[in-house]
Amino acid sequence: MHPDQVDFQQLKERVSIEQVLSHYDLRLKPAGSGTLRGPCPLPTHTSRASTDSFSVQLGWNVWSCHSASCMAARQGRVGGNVLDLVAALERCSLRQAGMCLQNWFGAAASRLAPMHHAPATPDLTNPPLRFRLHNIDCEHPYLTQRGISLATAHTFGVGLYPGPGFLAGRLVVPIHDHSGQLIAYAGRSTGEQPKYRFPAGFRKSQVLFNFHRAIHTGTNHTILVEGFFDTMKVHQAGHRNVVALMGSTFSRRQSDLLTGHFQSLILLLDGDPVGRQAADLIIQSLQSKMPVQRIDLRHGRQPDQMRPAEIRALLG
Numbered sequence: 001m002h003p004d005q006v007d008f009q010q011l012k013e014r015v016s017i018e019q020v021l022s023h024y025d026l027r028l029k030p031a032g033s034g035t036l037r038g039p040c041p042l043p044t045h046t047s048r049a050s051t052d053s054f055s056v057q058l059g060w061n062v063w064s065c066h067s068a069s070c071m072a073a074r075q076g077r078v079g080g081n082v083l084d085l086v087a088a089l090e091r092c093s094l095r096q097a098g099m100c101l102q103n104w105f106g107a108a109a110s111r112l113a114p115m116h117h118a119p120a121t122p123d124l125t126n127p128p129l130r131f132r133l134h135n136i137d138c139e140h141p142y143l144t145q146r147g148i149s150l151a152t153a154h155t156f157g158v159g160l161y162p163g164p165g166f167l168a169g170r171l172v173v174p175i176h177d178h179s180g181q182l183i184a185y186a187g188r189s190t191g192e193q194p195k196y197r198f199p200a201g202f203r204k205s206q207v208l209f210n211f212h213r214a215i216h217t218g219t220n221h222t223i224l225v226e227g228f229f230d231t232m233k234v235h236q237a238g239h240r241n242v243v244a245l246m247g248s249t250f251s252r253r254q255s256d257l258l259t260g261h262f263q264s265l266i267l268l269l270d271g272d273p274v275g276r277q278a279a280d281l282i283i284q285s286l287q288s289k290m291p292v293q294r295i296d297l298r299h300g301r302q303p304d305q306m307r308p309a310e311i312r313a314l315l316g
């Protein structure tokens, strides 16, 4: 196809609203089955009274804002598709919006299978990412401060991202699925809150961080920690069979990943009430499926703050 030609139908079917939201660094909250909700990002939205009026139906790949100001600007229509969304955000024509989508996602969009509309159950997998960040600085001093060696930073691909967008100036951590496909970047500020940013719609519960590396270490047991830095520190201490929850909640999918690939588990969660409670629940859920050894850290201790020798002493 000539680059100036736009296949509207194909773009509408193959570019998801979630991709557009991440392109604009717009993060909405899950609000029930297949729905995301949050503050309206449109320039036509002038009402200050209506908060969280913007919603997305993932299955239908449509969005809406029911505030009077936004609906008036659209002659009474409550929302639309991906093209309408970009046209509203960019204040441009549908044709120009199509050109934008083509430029941002075009090559990938034409390779992808069409999305299935209105699935009976929402698809919970995280699709492979369609871009790569470049010029990630693995030598940033923040990593050294946190005790991460250059070799570890290279292995995990973490570093400061100097480029544009919602990860600008953040420490980025590439996240892969079980088969090693890149599915997201988490971005950590090196200072202010909130600590981590995940792309809109990213489902942490469907993934274990570092799982694709851990299953190739040739061991039949694995170590489960909470966070990215815990993982890197345990890896750096010589235990490469380590995976992380990316939080303290444990899903059915994560349980299946562990029991499907490993014969036993060592739990090394944070030494705080949240970590202890998570450990209780994980043991409860896994006890009939695999042996679990639990290591309780002293109050206030976390693996990411520990020296390699301390970690080795704990893990034997």
Ligand SMILES: [Zn+2]
Pocket (backbone or CB within 6 Å): 040, 041, 042, 044, 045, 053, 054, 065, 066, 067, 070
């Ligand atoms: Zn609005």
